Amino acid sequence: MAGATTGLIAIYSFVGYFDDPYMLVVFTTAVVVTSSIGDSFCSIVMNIPGAGGAAATMIDGFPMSRKGEAARALSAAISTSWINGLIWGVLVFLFLPWYTGIVVYFGTVEMFSFLIFAMTCIVFVSSRYWFRGLLALALGVGVGLIGMDPSTAAARATFGWDYLEAGIQIIPIMAGLLAFPELVSAFRMKSEKITLDREQIKSQLVQGVKDTWRYKWDGLRGGFIGGFVGLIPGIGGAIADWFAYSQTVAMASKTGEKFGNGNVRGIIGCEGANNAQKATSYVPTVLFGIPGAPFEVIVMGLLMYVGLELGTPSVLADQHFFDMLLSSYMWSLLIILPLSYAFIKYAVYITNLPYQVYFWPILGSLIWASVQYTGLIEDYMMLGMCCVAGLLLKYIKFSRVSFLIGFILSPRIETLYIQFTTFGYGWKELLLQPLPATFLILAVLATIWGLFYNKARIEFV
Amino acid sequence: MKRLILSLAISIGIMGTAIADYTFIVPQKPGQGTTIWAGIVAKELEKHLGERIVIRTLPGARDIPGFNKYHNELRTNDKTVMVSHGGNGVSFLQESVDYNYADYESIGLMNLNIIAGKRIGNDMSHPVFPAGSGMVPEAFAMTMLLCGPDKTMNQYIDCFKENVTWVKGMSGSDRRLAFRRGDLTGTRENPATYQKHVESDVNAELWFHHGLLDPKTGTHTDDPNFPGYQMEILFEQRWGVKPSGEFYEAYKLVKSFRDGLQKAIWVNKGNPNKAKLVKALQDMANDPESMAIIEAKNGKYDWYIGAAGDEMRDTLMTFITETALKNLVKFNKEALGLASIYKEQLVK
Numbered sequence: 024m025a026g027a028t029t030g031l032i033a034i035y036s037f038v039g040y041f042d043d044p045y046m047l048v049v050f051t052t053a054v055v056v057t058s059s060i061g062d063s064f065c066s067i068v069m070n071i072p073g074a075g076g077a078a079a080t081m082i083d084g085f086p087m088s089r090k091g092e093a094a095r096a097l098s099a100a101i102s103t104s105w106i107n108g109l110i111w112g113v114l115v116f117l118f119l120p121w122y123t124g125i126v127v128y129f130g131t132v133e134m135f136s137f138l139i140f141a142m143t144c145i146v147f148v149s150s151r152y153w154f155r156g157l158l159a160l161a162l163g164v165g166v167g168l169i170g171m172d173p174s175t176a177a178a179r180a181t182f183g184w185d186y187l188e189a190g191i192q193i194i195p196i197m198a199g200l201l202a203f204p205e206l207v208s209a210f211r212m213k214s215e216k217i218t219l220d221r222e223q224i225k226s227q228l229v230q231g232v233k234d235t236w237r238y239k240w241d242g243l244r245g246g247f248i249g250g251f252v253g254l255i256p257g258i259g260g261a262i263a264d265w266f267a268y269s270q271t272v273a274m275a276s277k278t279g280e281k282f283g284n285g286n287v288r289g290i291i292g293c294e295g296a297n298n299a300q301k302a303t304s305y306v307p308t309v310l311f312g313i314p315g316a317p318f319e320v321i322v323m324g325l326l327m328y329v330g331l332e333l334g335t336p337s338v339l340a341d342q343h344f345f346d347m348l349l350s351s352y353m354w355s356l357l358i359i360l361p362l363s364y365a366f367i368k369y370a371v372y373i374t375n376l377p378y379q380v381y382f383w384p385i386l387g388s389l390i391w392a393s394v395q396y397t398g399l400i401e402d403y404m405m406l407g408m409c410c411v412a413g414l415l416l417k418y419i420k421f422s423r424v425s426f427l428i429g430f431i432l433s434p435r436i437e438t439l440y441i442q443f444t445t446f447g448y449g450w451k452e453l454l455l456q457p458l459p460a461t462f463l464i465l466a467v468l469a470t471i472w473g474l475f476y477n478k479a480r481i482e483f484v
Numbered sequence: 485m486k487r488l489i490l491s492l493a494i495s496i497g498i499m500g501t502a503i504a505d506y507t508f509i510v511p512q513k514p515g516q517g518t519t520i521w522a523g524i525v526a527k528e529l530e531k532h533l534g535e536r537i538v539i540r541t542l543p544g545a546r547d548i549p550g551f552n553k554y555h556n557e558l559r560t561n562d563k564t565v566m567v568s569h570g571g572n573g574v575s576f577l578q579e580s581v582d583y584n585y586a587d588y589e590s591i592g593l594m595n596l597n598i599i600a601g602k603r604i605g606n607d608m609s610h611p612v613f614p615a616g617s618g619m620v621p622e623a624f625a626m627t628m629l630l631c632g633p634d635k636t637m638n639q640y641i642d643c644f645k646e647n648v649t650w651v652k653g654m655s656g657s658d659r660r661l662a663f664r665r666g667d668l669t670g671t672r673e674n675p676a677t678y679q680k681h682v683e684s685d686v687n688a689e690l691w692f693h694h695g696l697l698d699p700k701t702g703t704h705t706d707d708p709n710f711p712g713y714q715m716e717i718l719f720e721q722r723w724g725v726k727p728s729g730e731f732y733e734a735y736k737l738v739k740s741f742r743d744g745l746q747k748a749i750w751v752n753k754g755n756p757n758k759a760k761l762v763k764a765l766q767d768m769a770n771d772p773e774s775m776a777i778i779e780a781k782n783g784k785y786d787w788y789i790g791a792a793g794d795e796m797r798d799t800l801m802t803f804i805t806e807t808a809l810k811n812l813v814k815f816n817k818e819a820l821g822l823a824s825i826y827k828e829q830l831v832k
Contacts, residue, residue: 126661127661127664127665129661130661130662130665130667131662131667170545171545171546172823173652173653174652174653174821175821175822175823176546176616176617176822176823177822177823178545185544185545185548185549185552186544186549188544188545188546188548188549189543189544189545189549190545307657307661311660311661311664311681312660312677312680312681313656313657313660313661314657320515320516321514321515323515324514324515324516324519324520325515327520327781328520328523328524330777330780332676332680334680334681334684335679335680335684396543397541397542397543397544397550398540399542399553437653438653438654438655438658439653440653441652441653442651442652442653442654442658442662445649445650445651445652445653446612446649446651446667447649
């Protein structure tokens with residue numbers, strides 16, 4: 024659940040031991056690549072989001088595990104993520120300096136219209152219970168506004184609690200709302216023991232690869248969405264996976280396929296976005312020193328420690344830096360693939376165990392990840408509150424996923440709206456500029472289609 | 485349920501804090517400017533201190549909660565050291581905070597400068613600039629440059645509103661991208677990030693900077709790294725007189741607290757380890773190898789160590805007058821829309 028960001032933060036404790044700055048480039052890149060692929064394990068096997076974006080993988084991944092198809096789901100997730108990582112890694116790191124113009128093309132109007140489009144797709148296209156989803160989304164947006172008013176720099180809806188002035192952190196929200204209720208449910212249920220023998224696991228691994236090939240266009244579309252989102256600073260990685268998932272659901276409507284009950288296509292759709300987004304977020308980070316995703320802030324900070332300031336002429340002229348970036352990315356991809364596949368059989372054995380056995384380590388890891396913000400008692404209190412809220416929302420069948428998306432996007436929507444109005448933009452810019460107009464037209468079409476024609480909505484609330 | 489509670493208790497117990505010789509409290513998240521600065525300085529300082537330093541980040545809104553925590557709970561620990569930045573200085577003037585520089589002793593501080601850049605060829609009589617509570621000195625400076633001398637506070641506020649587009653809600657990434665695109669015609673950076681985001685951009689150039697505060701005289705001098713672009717120099721060139729008056733005093737107050745305390749290391753008053761820390765910092769400042777590493781990140785700026793740091797703090801305190809503070813708050817509220825408060829106790 025901690026994802027690449029927490030993994031990278033952990034490097035701070037021993038960053039002083041890197042005498043060769045380029046070794047830190049290798050190390051950080053390896054953490055990013057491996058965490059992007061590894062976060063599928065938690066989502067699929069344990070129903071806990073390995074990272075913000077990997078929460079989308081849970082929707083179809085965990086039901087597959089419950090049906091005894093964990094190895095197939097993991098194989099499909101890893102192979103899709105890996106292939107897109109390879110494609111987008113090559114495209115990014117081989118041609119990095121040529122992307123300058125693309126990044127600069129995205130301003131306030133383009134980002135604002137893209138967010139409208141992405142949210143529309145997620146709510147209207149992907150959710151069967153779209154009205155409840157919309158309510159949950161609005162609630163998530165409201166909770167996301169807790170913190171500091173970006174216009175006045177004053178505390179907003181914090182009830183006098185200083186800790187809330189910086190807003191509620193994403194990790195306790197994910198832990199409390201998504202992971203903890205599932206953990207408690209599984210703990211209380213009688214364990215559904217699923218026994219898989221070696222041959223079954225092997226055949227599922229092969230089946231997962233075949234699935235990746237069969238649904239290659241879903242995976243590649245997800246990769247394209249992830250690659251696009253990663254290029255735009257400030258959009259955030261989590262949206263890519265959800266957006267890609269919603270697109271997969273939309274494209275599958277003709278066949279009347281059901282999602283949310285263990286459809287491998289759902290996994291392939293969102294996992295395609297995962298590594299692609301990580302790779303392309305390096306473009307604005309390296310070229311301009313503008314982080315393309317939250318984890319890139321940590322990458323920049325770490326590299327600054329050893330004298331590599333991303334975005335500066337000295338780094339841009341440093342061919343050795345680019346060589347190390349490319350080679351470490353590629354080597355990480357090459358190494359993680361066999362490791363992941365080797366690990367699958369052990370991960371699958373987790374599903375053979377009674378849930379009570381691994382309940383405690385998972386609970387410990389949830390707590391650990393949630394208290395990395397300050398490590399103070401407030402972190403524990405916040406986690407506790409999120410857990411209670413998660414149990415309550417689950418009990419009343421309120422869409423926790425829509426809530427999470429609203430929460431994640433809330434500050435971004437607000438600040439973009441403020442910028443949009445302060446710059447003096449209006450309908451003219453939205454409707455007459457090609458890219459924003461395209462996004463808005465697509466948003467309207469997605470709404471109409473999602474409301475009246477989509478028959479393949481996801482079976483989850 | 486018992487097992488659940490037991491598990492929680494064990495998990496919490498495992499999360500013990502690392503044992504270190506010294507702990508530097510930084511009120512930011514990992515990866516942010518002062519955390520990185522503290523990490524670099526701590527690494528160099530360890531060599532001269534002979535003891536281990538661990539960075540503990542305590543992030544929160546506008547970096548205030550971590551400093552408050554230090555003030556209220558942590559400062560009595562003789563091995564706990566506070567690392568603050570210029571934003572904390574500005575918050576001290578205009579927000580409700582618990583911390584108070586008068587209660588600490590300086591180990592050392594770096595008196596830095598903030599540099600404003602502009603797009604080449606843009607009409608800077610109507611600048612489009614990113615907003616934020618950390619940008620207050622830039623708002624004052626551009627108002628003076630645009631509107632000239634001999635105006636009342638209300639006239640300056642009206643002039644700002646008429647001429648400046650103050651774009652709120654921009655993160656660092658947003659403003660840097662918007663400046664590169666030309667959506668913003670002006671921006672500001674610290675000396676290190678200025679090189680990266682303005683100097684390296686062929687379409688951008690230096691606009692103004694705030695100068696460096698001399699704690700002995702209480703006046704600002706030109707920055708040798710960016711000579712000739714101090715606000716006071718540009719103002720005199722444009723308007724034929726030196727800047728003065730109530731508005732200028734408020735500007736001087738806020739820029740001094742931000743830039744004069746841009747990177748500062750504090751211990752509680754009476755801390756028995758102060759002399760040891762000051763000596764180690766002095767040794768570090770005399771070590772060319774250590775300084776080369778620190779200057780690579782921040783540029784070549786003076787350190788004020790031990791008593792000199794206290795002198796800087798004391799000079800800053802003399803800038804706090806009732807009029808300057810009230811005018812700062814008035815401009816913040818009426819021109820910038822910030823929820824600033826007038827802190828009467830500071831004047832006392």
